[in-house]
Amino acid sequence: MKAILALAALTISSAVSLHAAALPEAQKIDAILAKEWEKNNLKPNPPATDEVLVRRLYLDIAGRIPTAEETQEFVRSNDPAKKTKLIDKLLGSDGYTSNMFNYWADVLRLTDNVKGRVTAEAYEEWLKKQLKANTPYDQFVRNLMTTEGGVWDSGSIGFYMRDENKLDHLAYTVQVFLGTQIVCAQCHNHPFDKWTQMDYYGMAAFTYGMDTRGYEKNALKSLAPKGKKGAKAPDVDRAALKNMTKDQRKAYMAEQRKKMEATEAEEAKKPQLSRADVEMVRKSFQDVMKPLRYTSISWTDKLPTLPADYKYPDGKAGQSIQPKVLFGHEADIAGSPTRLDAFSKWMTSPENPRFTTVIANRMWKKAFGIGLIEPVDEMMDSTVPSNNELMEYLTTLMQEKKYSLKSFLRVLYNTDTYQRMATATEVPLGETYHFTGPILRRMSAEQVWDSMVTLSRGNIDDRVEDDNVRLHQYLDDLSMFLNTVNSKGPEALVEVAKQGNAARVETDKRIAELTEQAKQMRESGGNPDAAQKLAREAARLRKGNSNDVLEALLGEERAQDLRRGYQPDKKGMSAYDKAALAALSKEERREAMKMGGSLSLNARASELPSPAKPGHFLRTFGQSDRELIQNASDDASVPQALSLLNGPASEVLGNPLSKLSQDLKNADTPQQKLELLYLSFLSRQPTNNERAVLAQVIQQRGDKAVDDVTHALLTGSQFLFIQ
Template sequence: MKKHRIFTFQRRQTEACLHAMKTFALLLLVATVTHGAALPEAAKIDSLLAADWQKHNLQPNAAAPDEVIVRRLYLDIAGRIPTVEESREFIQSGDPQKRAKLIDKLLGSDGYTSHMFNFWADVLRLTDNTKGRITAEAYEEWLKKELKANTPYDQFVKKLLTTEGGAWDSGSIGFYQRDENKLDHLAYTVQVFLGTSIVCAQCHNHPFDKWSQKDYYGMAAFTYGMDTRGSGITDIKLPRRPPQNKNLPEFITSMKAKDRRQYMKDHPEEMAKIRAEAAEKGKATSEEMNQVRKALGDVMKPLRYTAVSWQEGKLPKLPADYAYTDAKPGDTIQPNAMFGHEATPKEGQTTVQAFADWMTDPENPRFTTVIANRMWKHVFGTGVIEPLDEITDSTVPSNPALMDYLAQLMIEKKYSLKSFLRVLYNTDTYQRMASTQEVALGEINHFTGPSLRRMSAEQVWDSMITLTKGNVDGEVDEENQRLHQYLNDLNMFITTMKEKGPEGIVAAAKAGMEERKENDRKLDEMRAKMAEQKDGVANPADAKALANAANKLRRESSNNLLENLIGEERAEDLIRGYSPNKEANKEAKKRPKMSREVMATLTKEERKALSRNEGDRTMVSRASELPSPARPGHFLRTFGQSDREVIDNASEDASVPQALTLLNGPVIKSLTSPVSLLSQQLKDAGSADEKVALLYEALLSRRPTNNERAVLSQVIQERGDIAVEDVTHALITGSQFLFIQ
């Protein structure tokens, strides 16, 4: 019996020793990489993952070679493939810290700004196809500047939640202008920043979570006072009717109130006559005020959806069909946080400022976790928590220790997204080969490496731009001069209106009163004629002519008032209006400049194609500089760019139209145009073998393998010069190009 116990004890000791050695070997394997332990925070993440692998008897993926890493880093950080020169420089470098240095370089580049703009535009549903087009463009520009400045994420969110004023003050007002429905906007806000889907509770108690409809309205109360219909001159109030005593005789209005009442009492017949005359004068004045307000309404149209203002104390009411016993339909609901501590305004704070503090507080149980998880998914392809925006009290991360540390790291980095991403990109795990096995629904991703992912639509587009034009990161616009000129004009208009005040505005409107009355009379006649034509058989040309004439008269009336308010010269730009696509169209029509030496190398057919400007108008700018989102049918939409109607709505699914676009679409014409960078590089490459090798470097950031060379040599022998075109199409449409390895 004693020998048996000793044997059992020895066996357990041996097993424990083997277990410890296995764990040590695994940790040693994790720590052994080509670039060394660049950051202690990255090593900590690797150790947490290694513990999870050991627990589940898993091995990490193999370390990725430089050829894979350089392409992955450019795509993941700058949103595009590297140029041939950039990949060669990295691969040929013997610097042991070259990976860490490249990460820092790319995080500081304009390419990072462009790529992260595309990411956040999808999350925040940025679209310029809204009523407030000017505000939408100002919002997009504001986002780019915040990303480039690396504004801490908590401060970034506070700016969005507490924004106020006009688009000329800050483009961040586009956050509230995005949705006219305040209740819908609250649901999007909570989903994006707190990772919690509460939209069901807008109409009824949540069927799968604890949130009630009353809870929803309590959260909506925090932002309900944000007025998105203001014009920036909310403090100017035009009188709706003349003052009661304005048209009375001066000898009566100059009396003291007591004496005036006594006089009116002692002279009833005289007062009746005076009141009748005053009423007639007042009627005329009221008509004038109606004309003033009507004219001013036309002038103020450019200011619609360009400003937001906070109204403290404005609260939502429960709907008429509210069906629960905890409140009654029509009850006014006070602000109430759904979880965590109370969001009580401090002295001098508004309700929405208190809400912003509560939202971004490190003690908030979800704010930090959500952004840390969102960034992890951005880097590794899958979140530690999935789905990342449907967190409930029962949600358990796939690796709780890792999720806790990521949240802690985000706080330690003071919500600097660049600093946080720098740690993730420097982990050994990220720099391993991609996991090609898709994690099945319901199963856990143990992150033995980043997930194999297809490029986003924007990454495909920007990579095509790189092949066609080279590195254009420096051309990412920081400021739209035409936009700011127009915003300055609007601000000047508002400032002038405030300076003039109600009396000055009324005086300016009255100056052209008779002309506007005559125009209104003509407009009424035109409307009557159009109504007659609509009821009968109308000539479409006549109806169109009438409509154009009516619009011209309406514009003339508002333009005259605008000139009376701010002067003819200053009114010119506002009358002309804002045309956001003028500069883009002008740029798109430019033909590429080519040297005489390059022109001399072109064939007759190539020169004809160039003279027709075939293919060179398409690849103008990076995706972040194009309309947001692109129009339906555009390359970006074909490859799954989000329509910006739903949060994080982009698609990476393959389709037949994508294959056809890559085979013979206008983008391929741009790529194969004799003026494209790739075409010029191929001309200089020499033999067909060298051209094909260059294609591999340009598209895949590596040279062909020996097996690939053997196959390609046979293709070149059979197809001759056409083989280069064949290989180009094969690589462009292949998974090695379209996927982030």
């Protein structure tokens, strides 16, 4: 036992000489940091070994440890450009998409546990596609800010659907993209910053018009009352107006009004429904329209009003507030089609004093473990970076890279500073870290999970999904349903509703009869199974009321597809190779099948429900509950140790069908098996001191040595930390 404890406590050392950074931009960063080291009489950390670096790169970029084969391929290579080539390979992999999805899911608080489950999953898929395509970050943010329509058009509407409270959503938006916390000013003037409650409502005015109940407006459009002459302003091209002379604008507006009046005149000729007919249709379609809830958003010109308890002299309760930005240049509202468009352009402009700095600082922290500005999302006018010259250069670099996060990260990972040994001492609160190397960090919950998947299944990065086929089939059904309803015309909808009402009367009558019969049967002590059967028939008929309307609209087959609803794929279920299963002995097959269902280490964290349910391995290791921005934790806990030591994770890794078990089976001697464990868990061979300890373990424990060392490595800090 002492030998095992000694084994778990050993640390690695040794280094190789550093090469000059491969990229000019990386050399620039190293030069700026070198001046800081000299100024503060500091020495940079020693260069990282190939073994340390290959593991760090896989974890930081692809979100998992490398396989034993991937480690050996890198370490054995004599290519002088192998580090840069590996960085490029990983940045272009699906592993990068998976890892960055986990990061942004935490920042954007993506969750499946919302009312609009379909929209939430489409939002997640949209995000993965944006990351895989390396959509420039400024365009990515504008896409989110200005999204509109149905989820079948774009999953990005999940950005607004995430929070029902539009005032809260504004606070999260500003915190994420501008690194500024203004949430306190929603209720009162900020106690620690300059923002007032009026400032808050001025910012909220940009996004307040986004209506997340859009399905109610999109559905049954043909029932909407026709507008009266002059009831609304004509549609105009504001950008075109801006370049016109006064006379041209006058003529243009007159022409637009003429077109609008002609359209209204045509609409007025169409048959008008009575209020009773409209109400009958809405009532008949109430249940039928439920699948469309939380599936679309629409933009309105609605403005926020000051709350009833507003107490400051610059405004009155109930007063409508016009949009006004917090800082920097003014938003071009007049030259934009909507306030939202003006807001998104203002926010993502290179002239915005915080937008570029915030994302550059976030990516720096992702690579090095600590930001030049901390916290990354609590910037104030008084905020000063730990290295102002470097922060200014990174901001410029982000703009030069045209907001390509991959290109920006490529520079950071190619710096000599990143490729040094990690700083193992914690940076005290309030003290400045001068980046003599990256910070030692514990893996995130997702990195732990994905590394366990790698041990169990090998590299499965190519199984990260691009398209959720089942989801898109259902979205197509929803779009088809909405289009069918809107294409029917008022008279057809009234006819369907009348048929539905007639059927409902007969059905309700039959339901009442069945309910009464079941009641009498129970009271008289009759056959309880027969009574239950009657009750089930009544429930079926009750459900059938809305089904009749749906079938009248779509036909029986398509109505059945829509009623079936969205059934997500069960990801992570066992899918072992049949040939590998056949190669096992009878006892091994029995053991493999018994273990296979204990933990589904067959899918990456990005492919599982987001976030995992409480009690899941991911949540045990600190996965965010997505209630707050970046709410994940890397604190150690007793349940984590127990989960690794005695939980299903170790059982699955010990499954005869797991990659680790198969590799161990192919090793000839106990010593080779233990060396393979080190290579698989830590991406390196044991040191001479560790070999001595391992020899004692083999001598003392015999056949149990492999299990003992597996547990020691699995629960040790060297496995869980990114060195």
